[in-house]
Amino acid sequence: MTRSKSGPPKSGPPKAGSSGSGGISGTIPGDLEGCGTCGRPVAPRALFCHACGAAQPPRPLDPFTRLGMERRFDIDPEQLARQHAGFTRAMDPQRFTARGPRQQANAKAQAEALNEAYEVLRDPIRRAHALLSLLGGVPAGNEEDEEIADLQARLERAQDAGELDRIGLDLGQRVEACIKYLAPAFRKAQSDGGPDGHGTDGAARILARLERLEAMAAEARTRRTGLAPR
Structure with missing residues (x-):
């Protein structure tokens, strides 16, 4: 019988026909749960029971x-x-x-x-x-960033559509750069870090910067929409 590599939980003991407390070789104890329809074991990611075809709760x-x-x-x-x-x-x-x-x-x-x-x-x-x-990391706080502060001040001063377009383009490029830099930062965190979030500080700082840039980009788009058509 082919068993799913994935599936949902049910409270209480497994029903008859299930593997009991993780009785299938190579599985983590408690990982499999009994199907609510036939009692056969299903794994955490299972969408449906591969024994009876019953849809499983997520x-x-x-x-x-x-x-x-x-x-x-x-x-x-x-x-x-x-x-x-x-x-x-x-x-x-x-x-x-x-x-x-x-x-x-x-x-x-x-x-x-x-x-x-x-x-x-x-x-x-x-x-x-x-x-x-x-990865066990925590979001970084908003550190002082002179570049971000200058962009924010520039956005607050902008009054015409052309300047808002230029700011929006600048912000968009910086957002894309942050997204690009996040990939290697997370790879480094996953290869060098420990189980308690060690090594995630770099990724967390880039993420915090990305969120601030995206918030400003959204503000620029909103203000631009209220002005004359492009």
């Missing part, structure tokens, strides 16, 4: 694990889109109509969890926060 998982993506900042956006599309098609509640409302509800909950994970991973800032948390 377990608490980080967004990388839920979508089967490697835990890294520089993920492949096309692979992410394919993973999301394939999983959400598989969990279309309409596919479980004949199985009753309980499994339809499980399928809907899985689809919602997959959508939320996708929204996190497709956004660089949310993806960086998710990875930072997984």
